[in-house]
Amino acid sequence: MSIKMDGKLVAHQIKSTVKEYIERNNAHLDLTIVQVGNNSASNTYIKNKVKACEEVGIQSTVLRYENIDEYDRCVDIPDTLKHITGTGAMLQLPLPKGWDENYFVNLIPSRQDADCLTEASLGKFYSSSNPYIAPCTAQGIIDLLDFYNIDIEGKRALVIGRSNIVGRPIAHLLETRNATVTLAHSKTRRSDLLRLFAISDIVITAVGKPDFITEEDAYQYNKDYRHDFYSYFETKSNRVIIDVGINRDENGKLCGDLSEDFKAKYSEYYSPVPGGVGPLTVANLLYNTVKLHHQEHKNDQDNV
Ligand code: NAP
Numbered sequence: 001m002s003i004k005m006d007g008k009l010v011a012h013q014i015k016s017t018v019k020e021y022i023e024r025n026n027a028h029l030d031l032t033i034v035q036v037g038n039n040s041a042s043n044t045y046i047k048n049k050v051k052a053c054e055e056v057g058i059q060s061t062v063l064r065y066e067n068i069d070e071y072d073r074c075v076d077i078p079d080t081l082k083h084i085t086g087t088g089a090m091l092q093l094p095l096p097k098g099w100d101e102n103y104f105v106n107l108i109p110s111r112q113d114a115d116c117l118t119e120a121s122l123g124k125f126y127s128s129s130n131p132y133i134a135p136c137t138a139q140g141i142i143d144l145l146d147f148y149n150i151d152i153e154g155k156r157a158l159v160i161g162r163s164n165i166v167g168r169p170i171a172h173l174l175e176t177r178n179a180t181v182t183l184a185h186s187k188t189r190r191s192d193l194l195r196l197f198a199i200s201d202i203v204i205t206a207v208g209k210p211d212f213i214t215e216e217d218a219y220q221y222n223k224d225y226r227h228d229f230y231s232y233f234e235t236k237s238n239r240v241i242i243d244v245g246i247n248r249d250e251n252g253k254l255c256g257d258l259s260e261d262f263k264a265k266y267s268e269y270y271s272p273v274p275g276g277v278g279p280l281t282v283a284n285l286l287y288n289t290v291k292l293h294h295q296e297h298k299n300d301q302d303n304v
Pocket of ligand 1: 137160161162163164165166167184185186187188206207208209244245246247277278279281
């Protein structure tokens with residue numbers, strides 16, 4: 001029987017650590033969230049972040065820019081991001097069409113970069129074999145694997161998707177934990193992708209397409225490669241599948257990149273959507289805020 005991993009439970013533990021840190025140190029932490037435009041998914045994500053801040057005792061401020069004009073884009077918003085005050089800050093993505101996200105994200109001072117997405121923060125992240133701070137979703141995946149005592153060292157890991165917020169950083173974290181990592185993307189040959197899936201111990205999907213690999217794919221693959229026992233698409237394998245995708249199916253229901261049935265069939269452990277990686281992304285935003293606070297006040301606070 002496959003085990004459904006409980007992201008909410010792990011997120012709850014991380015939030016408790018954050019809360020304890022704040023109470024123990026009698027610390028004041030605040031997080032500023034900058035939103036540009038009125039994307040409905042972003043509104044939901046921000047609502048969840050604000051709620052999570054309230055739960056642990058971090059003060060949150062949302063700076064919302066709606067009906068933006070050229071002055072806002074060229075002067076006001078850059079100025080806000082550059083001179084942000086407080087413990088941590090983040091810019092909610094996506095920005096409106098045509099905006100250079102990289103430029104705006106990089107205006108946030110790295111000492112306040114709670115998402116760990118600026119070039120300065122990522123430079124430290126990628127040059128370290130034991131990063132102090134990591135992009136939230138990638139760290140959340142590691143937390144989930146650790147909670148379920150899943151060995152990473154020496155394992156074959158396949159990461160599908162190479163975005164800066166998920167695919168690349170999780171590939172780096174897995175590699176720092178001594179996994180053998182393959183990073184697949186839209187130009188990866190489909191036959192290679194399925195073969196890699198079949199032979200991997202840990203599969204992370206961060207694609208953004210529902211039913212990205214299906215039962216039919218597995219069936220067809222096994223038929224085509226029936227003489228290759230090494231890479232047979234086994235059902236009862238001890239594979240771990242972490243599904244990062246957040247999509248809507250044809251009925252408007254939240255779903256991951258893989259169906260829940262598919263994950264349960266081809267893994268020993270799998271993360272559901274919703275209730276898998278999502279809550280951990282938010283929890284790690286709070287935890288990163290604690291880390292930023294700790295870094296700033298190293299001499300007068302205890303350990304994180
Ligand atoms: P993204 O920037 O759009 O990246 C998608 C990646 O998938 C790209 O690297 C792309 O390859 C790859 N890809 C697309 N089609 C493919 C194919 N046919 N075969 C193999 N690879 C393919 O997306 P993202 O920001 O990383 O997000 C990915 C998903 O995770 C989305 O559903 C998003 O909503 C979700 N997400 C969830 C959380 C969470 O907390 N749970 C956090 C962040 C994101 P190329 O690079 O070649 O284009």
